Amino acid sequence: MPGRRPTSSPLERYLASHPTCERCGDPSVLVDHVIPHHGDDGLIFMRENMRAVCRACHSLLQDKDSAPC
Ligand SMILES: [Zn+2]
Numbered sequence: 001m002p003g004r005r006p007t008s009s010p011l012e013r014y015l016a017s018h019p020t021c022e023r024c025g026d027p028s029v030l031v032d033h034v035i036p037h038h039g040d041d042g043l044i045f046m047r048e049n050m051r052a053v054c055r056a057c058h059s060l061l062q063d064k065d066s067a068p069c
Pocket residue numbers: 021022023024025026053054055056057058
C-alpha cells in the first residue's frame with residue numbers, strides 16, 4: 001500500500017540488537033539460520049535459530065549447506 005511503512009520483521013529486530021557478526025565481529029548485515037528453515041515459519045522466527053552474520057560469513061555458510069536463504 002503506498003505511503004505505508006513496512007513494519008520491521010523479527011529478523012530485522014534481531015539484526016538491530018546484534019549489530020556485529022557472531023562469527024568474525026564485522027558489522028552484521030544478514031540473519032543466518034542455524035537449522036535450514038526451508039520456509040518453515042517456526043524455524044525462521046525462532047530466536048535460538050538466528051545468528052547475525054556479515055555477508056562474507058553468510059556466503060561461507062551458504063556454501064556449506066547450499067540451501068537458499
Ligand atoms: Zn562475519
